[in-house]
Amino acid sequence: MRFETSRALDAIERRLNVDPLATGGIIDLVEAARSVDLDGGRPAALLRLGQFIDALSRRLGDGNTGLYAIAERGAMSDTDFTSNERMVLRRWSDDGLIEMLPPGARVNARVREVAHLTGVPVITRSPLPGHPGPVYLAIAGQGGLELSLAPAIGSTPRPHPVLQRYWRCPAADCPVLGRVPAQGAGQAPPALPSGAPICPRHGDRLIDAGPRPLAMALAVRINGVVRSRFLVTAARPMVVGRAPDDPSGVTIGKWLNDESSRRVSRNHLRFELRDGMLLVTDVSTNGAAILARTGPTAQPREADLHRGEPKALGEWDEVEIYPEITVGRADRPPADAPRGTAPNSVMADAPTIAMRLPPPR
Known part of the structure; x- marks a missing residue:
């Protein structure tokens, strides 16, 4: 089972990205990991993230779509995760695969901010009243986790002007904004708590690194x-x-x-x-x-x-x-959403217990 878990986490890792152009949904990583109703198991389990990725793949018909996951630094010391999962979280953070916020930061607020800036849908277990962009409500069903797309509240705002510039964090070792990507590539959006762009990881004022084509x-x-x-x-x-x-x-x-x-x-x-x-x-x-x-x-x-x-x-x-x-x-589902198994499922090698859903009540 340990080998199967490792392979499943590796498959999940390959689908994590903080470039909004490569993703189809933004998620609170810990909220997803604490979805105990998906398997009736431990209070927190990283493998549950794979069920959200597979549900998104089914919804978009895209076996390579990425997930933009956000967590707060305390997750890396949360003993509800196993020691191996805490090590994996640290690796994902250090490699810039997930956005890791400073201690005490409000993850839900950052999820909404990234969605507002980019237009990428939010994936959540709880409704987000008043959110202007698209929202997937994740619901556990007999056939697996399903993403129900909530009716839009008006039109999604256009991509924010801050995305028309490249930004660089003063901390050269910042795994998210420490370097400027190749021209035309995407980049994680800055945080804008007071209007000025800052690094969501370090809180430092970002350096303008030049124009970026929409x-x-x-x-x-x-x-x-x-x-x-x-x-x-x-x-x-x-x-x-x-x-x-x-x-x-x-x-x-x-x-x-x-x-x-x-x-x-x-x-x-x-x-x-x-x-x-x-x-x-x-x-x-x-x-x-x-x-x-x-x-x-x-x-x-x-x-x-x-x-x-x-x-x-x-x-x-x-x-x-x-x-x-x-x-x-690519980040909007077609009119006729695909059904059936997820293309290129990240849970194919997961232990059976990680995919068990509770019986209907």
């Missing part, structure tokens, strides 16, 4: 499963098609059957970010359509997409290239 993560879904994930930045439009002329484009030909190969053009859609808006242009022969939604629970409505004319996309919209082939935001 970026958005998109995903190509075929039959509800993410086959390709890519970034669009203000400086770099992206073309999606069967085999785009631009070698840096998104090629989906290897996932097409004979019929869809005939209908999907080599260059089919061009995506670009302009003035903070995501625009799509149909550059194909056979056309495409926008499946427009006003919110997570709204039924999609087909909207016209005229060839050669850029069209602004809403946060819940998808573009249909061919039936069951769509492109949309």
